[in-house]
Amino acid sequence: MTESPRRILWFRRDLRINDHPALLAAGENHDVVGLFVLDPTLLRDAGGPRTVFLLRCLAALDAAIGGKLLVITGDPVVVVPAVAAAVAADEVHISADYMPYGRKRDDRVRDALATSGVALVATGSPYAVAPGRVRKPDGSNYSVFTPYFGGWTEHGYRGPAGSGSGIVWADIDGVFDPAGFPDRVLPADLLEHQLSGVPNANLSTVAELPVAGEAAAAATWKEFLAGPITDYHDDRNRPDHEGTSRLSPYLKWGCIHPRTLLADVKGLPGTGPASYRREIAWREFFADLVFHKPESLKWSLNPIIDDLPWDTGTVADQHFEAWKQGRTGFPYIDAAMRQLLTQGWMHNRLRMSVGSFLVKDLHLRWQLGAAHFMDYLVDGDIASNNQGWLWVAGGGPQASPFFRIFHPITQGLKFDPDGDYVRKFVPELADIPGAMIHTPWDLPGGPPNGYPMPIIDHQAEREETLRRWAARPPKPLSSQQVQQAAKHAARLAAKEVAERATDHPS
Numbered sequence: 368m369t370e371s372p373r374r375i376l377w378f379r380r381d382l383r384i385n386d387h388p389a390l391l392a393a394g395e396n397h398d399v400v401g402l403f404v405l406d407p408t409l410l411r412d413a414g415g416p417r418t419v420f421l422l423r424c425l426a427a428l429d430a431a432i433g434g435k436l437l438v439i440t441g442d443p444v445v446v447v448p449a450v451a452a453a454v455a456a457d458e459v460h461i462s463a464d465y466m467p468y469g470r471k472r473d474d475r476v477r478d479a480l481a482t483s484g485v486a487l488v489a490t491g492s493p494y495a496v497a498p499g500r501v502r503k504p505d506g507s508n509y510s511v512f513t514p515y516f517g518g519w520t521e522h523g524y525r526g527p528a529g530s531g532s533g534i535v536w537a538d539i540d541g542v543f544d545p546a547g548f549p550d551r552v553l554p555a556d557l558l559e560h561q562l563s564g565v566p567n568a569n570l571s572t573v574a575e576l577p578v579a580g581e582a583a584a585a586a587t588w589k590e591f592l593a594g595p596i597t598d599y600h601d602d603r604n605r606p607d608h609e610g611t612s613r614l615s616p617y618l619k620w621g622c623i624h625p626r627t628l629l630a631d632v633k634g635l636p637g638t639g640p641a642s643y644r645r646e647i648a649w650r651e652f653f654a655d656l657v658f659h660k661p662e663s664l665k666w667s668l669n670p671i672i673d674d675l676p677w678d679t680g681t682v683a684d685q686h687f688e689a690w691k692q693g694r695t696g697f698p699y700i701d702a703a704m705r706q707l708l709t710q711g712w713m714h715n716r717l718r719m720s721v722g723s724f725l726v727k728d729l730h731l732r733w734q735l736g737a738a739h740f741m742d743y744l745v746d747g748d749i750a751s752n753n754q755g756w757l758w759v760a761g762g763g764p765q766a767s768p769f770f771r772i773f774h775p776i777t778q779g780l781k782f783d784p785d786g787d788y789v790r791k792f793v794p795e796l797a798d799i800p801g802a803m804i805h806t807p808w809d810l811p812g813g814p815p816n817g818y819p820m821p822i823i824d825h826q827a828e829r830e831e832t833l834r835r836w837a838a839r840p841p842k843p844l845s846s847q848q849v850q851q852a853a854k855h856a857a858r859l860a861a862k863e864v865a866e867r868a869t870d871h872p873s
């Protein structure tokens with residue numbers, strides 16, 4: 368045992384030192400040991416861009432705490448108690464995890480620590496309002512965004528937790544025996560990604576990942592606050608503008624906390640900051656939905672969607688491949704799919720359009736698209752991604768109706784009117800001026816430079832989707848559903864256009 372009391376801050380999706388309630392709790396009258404566990408189970412499902420970005424975030428965190436971050440590969444149920452014993456810590460502090468895997472893991476780690484009298488203490492979460500907190504007056508959870516947003520606003524959230532600069536990072540040299548931890552990963556390996564020994568780690572990456580870490584997150588946010596936020600309400604729908612904050616990868620790994628963002632936009636005039644706050648609430652709403660309905664990570668909550676006849680076989684496989692590679696022959700769709708491959712990111716409007724294209728033009732299951740997104744998105748977040756796909760596919764409680772089908776050409780003409788977005792990611796078409804880029808098959812001689820002809824006829828596939836929907840297996844409605852449908856129809860008749868325009872995650 369050593370003289371100075373120590374606690375562990377087990378970092379997970381909170382890779383920062385400021386506005387970090389769990390870190391402040393750990394550091395109260397104690398030196399803190401920073402620990403991150405590279406869990407092979409989580410790495411198995413993480414795509415290359417996300418894993419590489421994570422490693423770079425860890426390297427940045429390590430530098431920020433004077434090179435004192437312990438990174439160890441293994442099952443947290445084994446690693447966390449072993450490190451607690453090795454550094455003689457009496458408590459392990461965490462930001463609570465609300466996703467299904469994280470909740471179970473934390474329960475197991477709590478039990479394992481308890482056998483040696485060490486407490487697992489949770490303070491805060493990756494959200495401004497933790498999942499499960501916002502409830503209807505009758506105690507049930509919300510399944511539609513607009514009322515949730517009202518409840519979330521009424522519930523309120525705390526201000527930022529303050530700076531972590533006063534934390535004393537424990538000096539464990541001479542206490543911690545590295546020989547007992549052969550799976551320790553050194554900072555240099557994090558940066559260089561020399562992690563061939565880490566089970567399941569996918570280190571294939573894309574060329575253009577954002578700069579990682581807390582300082583980069585703060586700089587990105589500052590830049591957004593200094594300008595683009597003013598026009599965010601309109602610009603967030605324009606993939607040809609740099610109109611969104613690009614904070615999603617940082618929010619994913621907790622390099623910045625939504626509480627900080629919400630505090631900074633509070634009181635700012637205009638529609639931009641108000642819209643931004645609403646988008647942050649979408650992230651919280653989706654986490655809340657998954658908290659209450661973890662099964663929605665795999666299946667549609669409306670079972671009719673999964674029961675529809677979906678395409679399989681050779682042509683379906685070819686279509687899926689063309690979609691993944693950005694070679695469908697629809698420039699707006701292909702630009703987005705190529706942005707995903709080269710930047711590990713895609714604009715929200717395009718996430719909806721390419722999703723609709725996969726599900727309603729190619730008749731492929733949403734789960735295929737969700738998995739491909741998780742392989743490539745640097746911001747890949749299980750709750751936002753799956754609920755985003757459920758929204759697109761009409762499979763969630765808060766969803767676009769299945770019969771709403773995005774048009775792959777008119778969406779491009781509307782949101783990328785001069786074709787600048789397409790031009791950036793589809794070099795074969797770069798010489799086509801203006802809006803003509805969206806319909807290259809109309810050019811004399813067809814699409815240039817080997818760019819493909821459309822792989823499907825949108826109008827025909829749209830009709831096919833509607834045909835399959837009309838022929839869906841009948842499912843009798845309960846009397847409660849009949850009443851709800853009648854109320855819903857009356858409400859829609861009153862303000863249909865306005866409701867549909869605002870009640871979708873864009």
Ligand SMILES: Cc1cc2nc3c(=O)[nH]c(=O)nc-3n(C[C@H](O)[C@H](O)[C@H](O)COP(=O)(O)OP(=O)(O)OC[C@H]3O[C@@H](n4cnc5c(N)ncnc54)[C@H](O)[C@@H]3O)c2cc1C
Nearest residue numbers: 611612613614615646650715718747748751752755756872
């Ligand atoms: C099919 C589909 C899959 C998606 N997968 C993910 C994912 O894996 N990870 C992810 O973070 N977002 C996902 N989104 C939501 C959204 O597309 C991204 O959050 C957004 O594009 C990130 O860019 P930004 O940070 O510039 O967003 P901004 O417009 O600047 O928004 C600020 C923040 O608000 C949150 N936000 C904005 N829109 C949404 C939304 N529709 N749903 C949930 N949160 C939102 C994000 O945290 C975002 O960083 C998905 C959306 C769809 C339709």
